[in-house]
Amino acid sequence: MPRSSSRRHQIKFRTSFSNTIYDVLVGRGWKETDSETEWDVHWAEREWVYEVFDTMHLEPHQRINHFRNGRELCRKDLLVKNLKRMKRNLQRDGQVEQARAYDFMPLSFALPREYAMFVEEFKRSGGIWIMKPIGSAQGRGIFLFTRLSEISEWRTDPRHRGDKNNDDRAEPEAYIVQRYIDNPYVIGGKKFDIRLYVLVTSFSPLVAYLYRGGFARFSHTRYSAEPADVANNFVHLTNVAIQKTAENYDARSGGKKDLRSLKLLMASRHGMKAVDELFLAIERVIVNASPSLSANTKEDYALKCEMLNDAMDLVDVEAKLNGDEESVGGFDLIYEGGVVQHDPENCEWSTRLGTAIFRRPPSSSSGSGAAAPPHGNAAAAATSDDERQQHHQTTT
């Protein structure tokens, strides 16, 4: 795609969403269209892209928000399958150290297919396990258990049948069963997870950018791994969709703490170096096709709009980039066919505390050999299925 001159025509977008992404696209002065073919940006539903991608023709200037095979990394069972396969291949090739990098995933089995293997492991080791429907989001259908009989209920209960007509012969719904991490890092006694935004502009070679902003999603009930609390989702599941139904839910903060405050707090406990190292390790394991783009607070709305606006700059709809940028807005290149290694001699630590990566001073930004032009038609940042046709009030 020629990048020397900016395109002058009116940019047109298509979307069925009406949350932050809609506001951002309109805010850029772009025009909404219903046309099936005449658009520059299509912010589409994930399943739709998976279905039609192979039969659609994309012009070089057109951008769509999912890859055709995104579910290979973003559906829970396929992610497990691919991570296991990758690890096996590395072990087979004698790359022991690289294979070990895949140990971050707790022991997992795809049900019902690997039920017998799971039962063998469960009888051997016991403990707390977590069941997650393979294609769901927002904590829906997730539950913890400590006894096999609880799984038997899942196997026989019609509510968990793949066939919604309650056909007794239908297979139980597909789940991932995973060893539960029962000693999470807590703040104020509460469990949290972290929402980061990654924009993947190409899968071959893999090119990924990480956004500096993000937030932690907190539970509202103190963490406990006691048997009496195992069934209490308010203790164990940090999804906002779950937490907002808790009695003590704090609607003002939305249960969220921005990434910068989180890192400062952790730095005050452990030192900045430890926090930077932690976030570099996190960078190596981030994957998600559907971060919620709806907002439940003013801050949330501002963060998501700013992130999406920068994402639109990065996928270069208006053909304004040179193609060798390592940072665009809040997005920093972290992977381009391999981990982007910045020379510490030439770099300074980010002072924005968003992500812990080396940031090159502006004067030495060119000729690094690490940068890649943002390219490809797709960008893996999307919206949860539940957000279709919704406005700003929904949450993950």
Ligand SMILES: Nc1ncnc2c1ncn2[C@@H]1O[C@H](COP(=O)(O)OP(=O)(O)OP(=O)(O)O)[C@@H](O)[C@H]1O
């Ligand atoms: N193996 C595990 N050990 C401990 N906690 C877990 C484990 N797997 C998932 N969780 C917790 O369960 C909750 C839901 O997990 P996750 O966010 O992956 O589900 P989801 O339904 O796909 O949600 P979302 O759509 O918001 O990403 C989170 O609080 C997460 O920390």
